[in-house]
Amino acid sequence: MRTMYDAVTAANIPANAEMVAGYIDRIHLAPWSDADWARFPRAVKVTIVKRAGTNAGHVLDVEPGDATPAEAPGWVRMRRAAGADPTIYCNTSTWPSVRSAFSSAGVAEPHYWIAHYDGDPTIPAGAVAKQYRGDVAPGFDVSSVLDYWPGVDGNESASTGVEIMERITVTPPNADQNTVRVFLSGSPGAAIVIRPRLGGDGFSKPMWVGDIFAWGSDRQGVGHNPTQTAGYVNKLTSHRRYDLPGAVWADINYSAAEPFEIDIVG
Incomplete structure (x- = not known):
């Protein structure tokens, strides 16, 4: 289980948060800026919208002053048509009304992020997250996820519109440096996405990606990942995508203490 922070003001959230949620549209105040999101380079980022007409975001905020339970099915339908796998945020007292709205509309229920400020991080059955502490000084909420x-996690196709062509599981023998070769499509959109396996976080069992060398059909190099930077840059906390247009295969140097997955997308 992970801990996630959300806030009206991004600067209130600890900069080392492993997971943050912020607004990309707002009704009365400005949404988070690029600089706000950039405060959290290591975090898994969850985007929230307040307007049911906004065709963006991971989560729709259903609460007084924002979207209504009756608007939730339409937003979910719209986001699914855009390739997303959406989530609805609401409190425990509103949840039955939201679920009833989906039943009445004949729309399959989405994922739920439920708010109940009882101090208990236990996530209720049928939900993916629970906001169990609200308005903690200096002004943020805390959720278990x-x-x-x-x-949100491991859904590159839903967020970018690309298709996962193949998924490879790499099982390292130890935490020493290793190399794996993957074969790509050679298309202009060739890319790989590397992530810990489901349930991994890249922290408790650290993993790093080193150099990636890619070749085209003429056996000439066509690209590699950016120069390594000391610190967190190459550490996998959720997933990292590398675009390698025109690449036919690539060699990936890595160091890992647990199995991880490589998706080949195009």
Whole structure:
């Protein structure tokens, strides 16, 4: 289980947070800026919208002054049509009304992030996250989150519109440096996405990606990942994508203490 912070003001959230949620549209105040999101380079980022007409975001905020339970099915339908796997945020007292709205509309229920400020991080059955502490000084909320949140974790196709062509599981023998070769499509959109396996977090069992060398059909190098930077840059906390247009295969240097997955997308 993970801990996630959200706030009206991004600067209130600890900069070392492993997971943050912020607004990308707002009704009365400005949404988070690029600089706000950049405060959290290591965090898994969850985007929230307040307007049911906004065709973006991981989560729709259903509470007084924002979207209504009756608007939730339409937003979910719209986001699914855009390739997303959406989530609805609401409190425990509103949850039955939200679920009833989906039943009445004939729309399959989404994932739920439930708010109940009882100090207990236990996530209720049927939800992926629970906001159990609200308005903690200096002004943020705290939620517990499942190790895997569909639509947020490991869902590159839903967020970018690309298709996962193949998924490879790499099982390292130890934490020493290793290399794996993967074969790509050679298309202009060739890319790989590397992530810990479901339930992994890249912290408790650290993993790093080193150089990636890619070759085209003429056996000439076509690209590699950016120069390594000391610190967190190459450490996998959720997933990292490398675009390698025109690459036919690539060699990936890595150091890992647990199995991880490589998706080949195009």
